[in-house]
Amino acid sequence: MSGTAPTAAPVLPARGRLRPLGLDAVRVTGGFWAERQSINAAATLAHIEHWLDREGWIRNFDLAVRGDVSGQRRGREFSDSEVYKLLEAMAWEIGRTGDADLESRFRALVRRVVAAQEPDGYLNTNFGRPGQAPRWSDLEWGHELYCAGHLIQAAVARARTRPDADDGLVAAARRVADLVCETFGPDGVDGVCGHPEIEVALVELARTTGEERYLNQAALFVDRRGHGRLRDVEFGREYYQDDLPVRQATVLRGHAVRANYLAAGAVDVAVELKDASLLEAVCRQWETTVFRRTYVTGGQGSRHQDEAFGEDWVLPPDRAYSETCAGVGSVMLAWRLLLAEGDPRYADLIERTLFNVVSTSPAADGRSFFYTNTLHRREAGTRPDPDRPSQRAAASLRAPWFAVSCCPTNVARTLASLTAYVATADDAGLHLHQYLSGTVTHRLADGRDVGVSVATGYPHDGQIRVRVDGDADLPWSLSLRVPGWAIAGASLTVDGHTRPVGPGYVTEHRAWRRGDEVVLSLPMAPRFSYPDTRIDAVRGCVAVERGPLVYALESVDVPGGGSVDELRVDTSRPPRLAPDGRVTVRCARVRPAERGWPYRGDPAGVRPAAGELLDEVALVAYHAWANRGPSTMRVWLPTGPEVRGPAWEHTGC
């Protein structure tokens, strides 16, 4: 669009309170996220490519070219999308590092994909050929527009990182988008896809190409949904958000990935078309969803049956679905809202979700994944076969691959583009939303180059040192986010002066000089978190958090062995940071009666035996659990018998 190089970021709105900075502007040099990006690059991308190859999901494109895909095609109806999501992840990674080997693998994969495109632009290995169902014949379950969306997103990533590449991906995506507009335009098929995704993709393609019809088509899809165009199904039309128009809904509902993707697309449309009421509708839905339908980890979706949000306050830890992809979708949505509105709550949720959902999914080696992210594992289960895809989304340990394998590729593309979610700019200066060691550079509207270097051990350490890298004649603003969890105890040191700061953005506006330093200190004492009394499933329990990290009790850490379900935490003693860096709590071990009808008239009948006191029970950061073999685990720890619970429970006793 402009003569300058595009911003290498997944979301580039035409307007909004904040402007995103891309992979080009934000560099990470070490720490928590640098490690994860390295593992993603060094292990996960190849791991995914291996499994896509092995499962035949790439070969489907070759078969389509040869004309014999029908009957031989492998994978589910949406397997093309995993190839596209790998392409997107590769594109970001190439943009980030310029890896030559990856570039050649990327090009080889693009060639195989693009070869399968039909003359009119149609590209999907599962429909439309002899022996296959006709194109667009199964909008409910066929995922054709969903797959098209992921292809477009891969192309957008490529266009923004290698705008001059001649691999043909962007052209192919444009032809797909053109066909979608022709087919589903105002005079075309009056339908929407069962799985939203095309909406965000079309808006981003419009932003990248300047082609307004893509935006209009996305707006049309958003407006069409919610009027019962899709068939009613066992789960109800809310499963695919076809129960209520986006503008009328008050909360996210149904399939949690679909709900977040659709809402993200609606924000994109609203921002581009200056549709304030649509934007406001999504803001309202987001708020209610976060207040009533979100786990302490940031995870969303409490139903296994339909991978869906539960009703308000239905947040069972043991049947948490909290799909990794829903976490990715939630980050996508919150980021768009943050850019539009500038409210720090959106960045708070992004932080929580990145640390406790997105980073929980991959194993330490980047070669196995959680699809669902339960908050309570009752039975240790068995180690998944490393050589077979898991049939089940809810494996007891991370699995190498899944029959439905959306999560590994979603993690990969998110980690490869992670630095695009760290910082933003506006006319006045820079804002840091997430903290990692690295650099941020930006050219202000007046042409001045500004930048900072960040040094921090976050999230393990609460000190964030921000050093100004360039001189400036005129003042500019540096804004730092104080997370919502830092209710008390955060401070900011500027120019040798320290002052307390509270949640939200703290902004310093001055004529910065090279070497000027701002230090944000966040309170890192471990803390108990008490659930709202309406969350029935965790009544009488507490969670332990430290900084942005949620902690868990894992059975391998239970002294003397035994079940995590036998411990009751003593809330009168705050959790401690032990000298070895571990977070510990004091617990009583209780041993209830082994047998008998479990509902008794006498409360004494359900009283556990007197507890054995365990003074320092170590917890594990939730994202790191299940890396030491099969285990049981709890995030929510019951309080009891030696223990003082939330004060209100004792009023009037």
Add this chain to the structure above:
Amino acid sequence: MSGTAPTAAPVLPARGRLRPLGLDAVRVTGGFWAERQSINAAATLAHIEHWLDREGWIRNFDLAVRGDVSGQRRGREFSDSEVYKLLEAMAWEIGRTGDADLESRFRALVRRVVAAQEPDGYLNTNFGRPGQAPRWSDLEWGHELYCAGHLIQAAVARARTRPDADDGLVAAARRVADLVCETFGPDGVDGVCGHPEIEVALVELARTTGEERYLNQAALFVDRRGHGRLRDVEFGREYYQDDLPVRQATVLRGHAVRANYLAAGAVDVAVELKDASLLEAVCRQWETTVFRRTYVTGGQGSRHQDEAFGEDWVLPPDRAYSETCAGVGSVMLAWRLLLAEGDPRYADLIERTLFNVVSTSPAADGRSFFYTNTLHRREAGTRPDPDRPSQRAAASLRAPWFAVSCCPTNVARTLASLTAYVATADDAGLHLHQYLSGTVTHRLADGRDVGVSVATGYPHDGQIRVRVDGDADLPWSLSLRVPGWAIAGASLTVDGHTRPVGPGYVTEHRAWRRGDEVVLSLPMAPRFSYPDTRIDAVRGCVAVERGPLVYALESVDVPGGGSVDELRVDTSRPPRLAPDGRVTVRCARVRPAERGWPYRGDPAGVRPAAGELLDEVALVAYHAWANRGPSTMRVWLPTGPEVRGPAWEHTGC
């Protein structure tokens, strides 16, 4: 088998501690169950027949006869079984009342069914014809043996109520059973059905016909299961109990209906073959299931996704599945164990399940049904269309019919045969397990006819008057069950003398004279029940029970309107029986903060506002809820803030 009339009962073991009495021996004259049997006869049977007709599930048999069922067949793969379960219900009802109109409808239906039987005995409208999948080609999901089992059970009901009927149903069922034995015998197909049911059916057919091969085939099916003969599926092989041999399992698991049906079949096989270790294995599984995997209502199954048992202690009230059919299956299993073992716990569970699951399913008019029986409804939802089958098992109100409509027919056959679960005999005399107004007659082994008349307002009233109807020269025993919930306060009055009695069977052995009266008084004060501390989902809550009935708070009874989720019950004041007969509790209404991240570091932050005291909040018997329009409902009531919870929660405060 014998020259005398068969006992009109669904289960007739060759041996066991107790011998069942049938519909012929037990007559009900009024009260709770008499009403339900009348409604079942007057409304439900015709309602089911209407829907089976309307949905085309009966017509499938006609189409099969005409040779054009393929392509035109309607309903799911197991829809034949609903026709068979209606036939079974009709057969019991005809046996009970001799209704001539019903007899002619029964015969007409049998004619249409039997006409579709193929020359070799095969009878299933979904397989084996041109254009259909081959016979036995989908043992996992095809339900062929399951359907065969229900046909056989219908025939057994007929044989035991109208042994001389010439309608051809029994002959047809024998030919089906013969084909099953030929096909799946020791040298035949080495498989089992994904849905157990054929096992109980074959054993009962063996008991009725004396044909041992049916029993041996059932034993073979029981032994074959659990070795992974069925394919692994998303839910795991435990879904259809093919994960572990019955003899090795320690608890019921997987699909709750399948698990109960299989266990019932295993008991039947064990009893007939004197297989003590198999019987002991099922006893052990039952005990653990009841102690750890059963709702306070007796309901079983806490997972919507796979209609399955959860792991131990996973009993969420709001996502309770508690399928009506699982309740029926649980009654089937417990009844078999009661006959074999004579332990009153089995009769206790039957009582609890009949009053709180089986009788909860049908609406007061017998024309709509709950498929699932949740213990907590958070959103009132909408009234199902009375003119359309519900797509969803978990409707917010009872629905007239379902796409999968197993529950209405299961309720109908259970209610029609209900009096067969009331009383038993042994060489010494009679035992009453369930209480209703009516008569029980029996001829003792020595040829003496004995009998009693029971007069009671149970379950609303706790007095059960049992009058001896015949004289006897020699003494005989009359045993009455004191329910497990009657821990204190029960008494027995015999001959003017009253003495306290506790749970279990209380037996009076004497030379009874006509008019002798025994009065059992059960304590009917409403009571709180506290859950085992390991049931996370209801921590800090109490249930209210009265007699065998579980109570619920329904939103239509919340004073001034408002949500059931806003009330906190005061456990320091026991629930009361109000003068109008309603059960009431004292509650505080709390109004938590409307907005905000729901996990707070300060317990005060989650403290509800000071409560408004509501002194007499009326509850409704759980089985009667949802009869006053859409509503929300809770069985488990949170305690707080004015409230004393189980004592152990306060230790050390």
